[in-house]
Amino acid sequence: MAETLTVPTMADYMARGEAPEILFWVGCAGSFDDRAKKITKALVKLLQKAEVKFAVLGTEEACTGDPAKRAGNEFLFMMQAMMNVQVLNGYGIEKIVTACPHCFNTLKNEYPELGGSYDVIHHTQLLRDLMKDGKLKVEGGSFKGKRITFHDPCYLGRGNGEYEAPREVLEKLDAELSEMKRCKTRGLCCGAGGAQMFKEAEKGDKEVNIERTEDALEVKPDIIAAGCPFCNTMMTDGVKHFEREDNVQVLDVAELIASAADL
Amino acid sequence: MIDYMEQVLHYLPQVLFAVALGVTSYFFYKSIARIRRNINLGRDLQLEGPTAERWKTMARVAMGQTKMVVRPVAGIMHILIYLGFILINIEVLEILLDGLLGTHRLFKPLLGKAFYSFLIGFFEFLALLVVVACVVFLYRRNVHKLKRFWKPEMKGWPAKDGNYILIIELILMSFLLIMNASDPTVDGFLISGFLKPLMPADEGTLHLIERVAWWGHILGIFAFLNYVPYSKHFHIIMAFPNTYWSNLNAKGSFNNLESVKKEVELMMDPNADPYAAPPEPDPNAAVLRFGAKDVKDLSWKQLMDSYTCTECGRCTSECPANQTGKMLSPRKIMMDTRDRLEAVGKNIDEHGPDHDDGKALLGDHISAEELWACTSCNACVQACPVNIDPLSIIMDLRRYLVMEESNAPTELNSVFTNIENNGAPWQFAQADRFNWASE
Ligand code: SF4
Numbered sequence: 001m002a003e004t005l006t007v008p009t010m011a012d013y014m015a016r017g018e019a020p021e022i023l024f025w026v027g028c029a030g031s032f033d034d035r036a037k038k039i040t041k042a043l044v045k046l047l048q049k050a051e052v053k054f055a056v057l058g059t060e061e062a063c064t065g066d067p068a069k070r071a072g073n074e075f076l077f078m079m080q081a082m083m084n085v086q087v088l089n090g091y092g093i094e095k096i097v098t099a100c101p102h103c104f105n106t107l108k109n110e111y112p113e114l115g116g117s118y119d120v121i122h123h124t125q126l127l128r129d130l131m132k133d134g135k136l137k138v139e140g141g142s143f144k145g146k147r148i149t150f151h152d153p154c155y156l157g158r159g160n161g162e163y164e165a166p167r168e169v170l171e172k173l174d175a176e177l178s179e180m181k182r183c184k185t186r187g188l189c190c191g192a193g194g195a196q197m198f199k200e201a202e203k204g205d206k207e208v209n210i211e212r213t214e215d216a217l218e219v220k221p222d223i224i225a226a227g228c229p230f231c232n233t234m235m236t237d238g239v240k241h242f243e244r245e246d247n248v249q250v251l252d253v254a255e256l257i258a259s260a261a262d263l
Numbered sequence: 264m265i266d267y268m269e270q271v272l273h274y275l276p277q278v279l280f281a282v283a284l285g286v287t288s289y290f291f292y293k294s295i296a297r298i299r300r301n302i303n304l305g306r307d308l309q310l311e312g313p314t315a316e317r318w319k320t321m322a323r324v325a326m327g328q329t330k331m332v333v334r335p336v337a338g339i340m341h342i343l344i345y346l347g348f349i350l351i352n353i354e355v356l357e358i359l360l361d362g363l364l365g366t367h368r369l370f371k372p373l374l375g376k377a378f379y380s381f382l383i384g385f386f387e388f389l390a391l392l393v394v395v396a397c398v399v400f401l402y403r404r405n406v407h408k409l410k411r412f413w414k415p416e417m418k419g420w421p422a423k424d425g426n427y428i429l430i431i432e433l434i435l436m437s438f439l440l441i442m443n444a445s446d447p448t449v450d451g452f453l454i455s456g457f458l459k460p461l462m463p464a465d466e467g468t469l470h471l472i473e474r475v476a477w478w479g480h481i482l483g484i485f486a487f488l489n490y491v492p493y494s495k496h497f498h499i500i501m502a503f504p505n506t507y508w509s510n511l512n513a514k515g516s517f518n519n520l521e522s523v524k525k526e527v528e529l530m531m532d533p534n535a536d537p538y539a540a541p542p543e544p545d546p547n548a549a550v551l552r553f554g555a556k557d558v559k560d561l562s563w564k565q566l567m568d569s570y571t572c573t574e575c576g577r578c579t580s581e582c583p584a585n586q587t588g589k590m591l592s593p594r595k596i597m598m599d600t601r602d603r604l605e606a607v608g609k610n611i612d613e614h615g616p617d618h619d620d621g622k623a624l625l626g627d628h629i630s631a632e633e634l635w636a637c638t639s640c641n642a643c644v645q646a647c648p649v650n651i652d653p654l655s656i657i658m659d660l661r662r663y664l665v666m667e668e669s670n671a672p673t674e675l676n677s678v679f680t681n682i683e684n685n686g687a688p689w690q691f692a693q694a695d696r697f698n699w700a701s702e
């Protein structure tokens with residue numbers, strides 16, 4: 001399924017002596033993980049449709065260092081952060097959007113002390129703003145009658161206090177938005193954070209993502225909406241565990257909007 | 264001579280009272296000084312303040328108990344006990360003054376009989392509510408066996424501590440009611456009025472009951488005051504400074520280690536001379552550790568957190584790791600930190616400041632398995648009614664494991680290598696990072 005997107009890089013802009021409005025920070029998952037790449041592309045299409053002047057760093061982007069930091073490797077985190085800050089400051093970046101709450105949190109909160117101060121927003125916040133300003137319109141028709149439940153990513157919700165943006169965006173879909181019994185401040189983690197994504201879980205009697213998928217399946221959703229590539233993986237695995245992948249989809253907010261916009 | 268004896272007997276209760284108060288205050292002061300010293304064993308940490316936001320946070324969280332009512336039953340009951348506790352202190356003040364001055368119900372003439380009766384009646388109403396709340400809490404802990412009070416770290420002393428406090432409160436409240444019921448100088452108050460008919464008619468016996476209840480009540484309070492610093496009940500004091508010094512940053516934001524930052528800056532500085540001799544190490548400088556191994560490597564705020572913990576277990580019951588049977592319990596992290604800090608403090612008292620008992624928080628109290636189960640989801644931080652941050656301690660201990668002991672799970676070591684070499688946690692080449700656009 002080769003569909004080549006024309007995605008401008010910062011280097012392209014630089015060569016033309018121009019600057020984009022916003023940098024799209026793709027992140028490691030968004031760049032390399034097959035599932036997350038679809039989210040990246042959905043967001044690119046939405047940005048293009050809304051005629052946002054954006055760019056990516058392409059091969060000049062590198063891990064923010066979040067997994068290293070949460071795993072306790074402050075050295076590696078600092079090295080990544082300082083390298084990235086050099087690149088970002090070199091291009092004079094002011095505004096960043098990312099579809100990964102971990103990148104979002106690190107860039108927004110942990111980079112300023114290291115010389116990298118940017119206006120960082122999560123893609124659900126950007127989508128909300130674009131919709132508010134009328135730059136992005138969606139017909140929710142295809143989702144009519146569907147039930148969607150949103151799983152709060154820890155680093156967007158509790159970590160940064162943003163619970164409403166993704167919900168406001170989803171409301172535009174004309175679907176039935178149904179909350180899990182644990183949501184917002186009391187939402188349960190998907191199990192991937194704190195570098196757990198990259199290691200075996202410690203000994204226990206259950207996997208966290210199974211526990212969370214149970215919460216989600218309880219509301220009998222057609223779609224579980226996610227706002228983080230790692231949550232997406234965890235919930236997708238959970239749905240597979242219960243063999244429900246035929247009637248329950250796990251989709252990122254950006255994918256839902258893109259599909260409603262026929263992109 | 265007889266006159267003299269009479270005088271002595273007359274003033275004896277006052278003297279005894281003053282002595283009891285003096286002893287109570289002395290021991291209480293010693294406890295506070297010890298805890299203060301222990302908290303100051305922590306690493307220096309500069310927090311901005313005083314600021315309006317800090318006062319507001321304290322007013323909201325400690326005084327307003329906004330985080331308690333997230334769980335309505337416990338929250339409302341707790342507010343009853345809390346209000347009862349604060350307001351009944353007005354009556355305690357009267358008792359203190361009566362005891363010292365040799366007066367009886369000093370406030371009655373001052374406030375006027377009618378208002379005094381109303382006030383005491385109101386306190387008695389609160390006392391009754393406190394009794395109800397204590398009974399409900401005892402029921403929840405011991406009969407209903409609420410899950411969060413039956414986790415492994417609650418075995419033994421912590422469970423007893425919780426029950427002792429509730430029982431002491433019940434006894435104190437009973438004394439208060441009996442004291443009022445057996446006092447012939449006052450008419451029946453709102454609640455104790457119902458107990459009056461149960462009291463003996465004989466004046467001498469009645470007086471004895473009244474005195475026993477009066478002394479029992481105030482001595483009970485003195486004893487309780489000195490029990491508090493050894494108990495989870497210390498939160499009634501610590502909740503205030505601790506919420507005042509709350510972390511006001513976004514919860515997702517972890518601190519950047521200054522020590523590491525300096526080293527990395529030096530490493531990445533293109534102008535640095537790689538062959539330059541390292542600067543003379545300052546022999547007086549404290550050994551700087553990356554991360555925390557023991558309580559002294561934690562900040563004073565983290566240590567203050569440990570003294571504030573009420574052992575309520577709200578953190579643990581919201582913790583995804585704990586809910587799925589992992590060893591990690593954020594409440595245990597706080598209890599371990601306090602236990603270890605008390606032990607370190609005791610060592611200093613007994614053997615001087617440089618004594619090393621060969622033990623540490625990491626390893627002897629908290630295991631690597633517990634630390635590696637954390638998803639850093641902040642559910643514990645969110646749930647804590649007194650704004651404690653167990654996650655920051657978990658992170659500092661992890662940092663020590665990784666940076667000082669190179670003791671990370673193998674999978675994470677490959678993640679580190681990948682990030683270092685490829686700029687991503689997986690084994691993909693940096694050059695392929697932009698391939699997604701053309702796939
Ligand atoms: S941050 Fe860690 S300890 Fe706290 S609730 Fe989440 S997993 Fe548990």
Ligand code: SF4
Nearest residue numbers: 572573575576578647
């Ligand atoms: S850390 Fe907070 S939530 Fe956890 S037991 Fe202590 S007081 Fe309760």
